[in-house]
Amino acid sequence: MLRYILRRLLLSIPLLVGISLVSFLMMHMAPGGPIGSAMDMNPKATAESRARLQSYYGLDQPLHVQYGRWLARMATLDFGESFSPDGRPVSEKIRERIPITLTINVLSMTLIFLVAIPVGVYSAVRKGSLFDRISTVTVFTGFAIPTFWLALLLMILFGVKLGWLPISGISSLEYDSLGPAGKLADRARHLALPVLLAAFGGLAGMSRYMRSNMLEVIRQDYVATARAKGLPEGAVVFRHAMRNALLPVITILGLSVPDLLGGSVIFETIFAIPGMGQLFYQGVMSRDYPLIMGILTIGAFLTLLGNLLADVGYALADPRIRQS
């Protein structure tokens, strides 16, 4: 098992290099550049000072030299400095933004599991019942709802009309003066809508997936055997069927990383949450090359890690996979 994990980790290195190369080329082949967007606004900028800036950031070098430099620094886990006026290290910027994004994603993932698995299991067990039909319709609608639109509607309902929840940021103005319990409550109120929305897309998919897994498993011989030997229905459903239907869910968990990261751009922008998605959006808008490269690489790394964890988790949970 350990050898397998090591092999996969080694294999992911060329993949990461390939990804970074593609990102790098795409970014640099596009017309315009970071110097242009910052300097066009400044009437005092001369051709000379532009050239000075270009060489300061190393943008006057040929592309392969620039990429080589970036890769060499990357090998020592140095992401370089941001092009933004503060010029801070990219790793520092990402490090202070990543916790909030991960918090929201982990919370929403938990919510997805808590809701989607029971719904999927119950729908499958009572296939064709009123509950199943209602949940199927809900799931189909859920697939079709643009998340950012739902965010707007919930903001209007809970934020504007009812005034129950704040609609932007992650803390109130008086956050620092609150006690520990007050801080927690304040944070929870700010994160309620973002977490709900981040979970929303996954909820529909996961409950549908759980339902079809469950339907598949229920038809298996070992479930029929369990019934035949007179086990109570509850034990058949939960101990025999559900545990097996849960296995493929592990895979989905690993594979949903890129979607969650992409989604965070949207809801962090809508709710003005200072996370990685918002940082990326700002970086892209100001053509902050080192920052964009840093976030894309980390995103790809997290995706590969998710895939690996999915495969390992699956193998650990299912002996049939482990042997092959």
Add this chain to the structure above:
Amino acid sequence: MTAGGGIWREFARRLLRNRLAAAGGAIIAFFFLVSVFPSRFSSHAPNRIDIVHILRAPSLEHPLGTDDLGRDVLARMTHGARISLSVGFVAVGIAIAIGLVVGLLAGYYGGWVDAVLMRFVDMMLCFPAFFLILSVIAFIGPSIWNIMIIIGLTGWMGVARLVRAETLSLKERDFVAAARAQGAGDGRIVFRHILPNTLAPILVAATLGVAGAILTESALSFLGIGVQPPTPSWGNILTAGKDNIEFAWWLSLFPGLAILVTVLGYNLLGEGIRDAADPRLKGR
């Protein structure tokens, strides 16, 4: 394909009998009509600014209200339908074309061709797609064509895997061996014998893909890097909705509803096609 006619007729019959799929088809047909004749469905011009009547709630004069420049929301939505739907179609067309070529090549030739192409697919799948789309659009500039192209360029991997898997199994079948024994070349085998048999799953992927592309376009336009005003699209009307969230709920409600219903239509039709093409999978 003389025998194929019967299969397709049977397929169409099963599809039409599926009420949900038929409803999906009807929704799509309706929005198609709207996008072809947008002016028939609204009496105002989509870009006529009317400073006197800004942010008016829905009324007889403006059934869906007006936006922050006094433009009629219904008119902007009917004209925006054309934009949103064509983005979906062209993007999916591009994705299918790339996916087909890659999948057929990888599946049919196997060996190193397959290895190289599939590693490339794996790599593309590792990009958080939305990050990639966002950066490319921000760099090359938001325009309708750029959006179509980039959504297409980042959405072909699923089709490629699907077509490869189908090709792998099809090329071992007896009818392919028979064609080869009769002296058919690679091109003829691929286009006459393998491609037609992969059409059903591709059709499903395409229908669901249009839905996904419409969602992506609306998200991009909503973030301000999609279809640029004054050209109306469902996504950028929603941006105005967000900016006026405290005063004008109608700006947020109706365009999103249009996206929802359209996407639902494509999803229902897609599922219907899947069931009709392979009845064994029904209800899953």
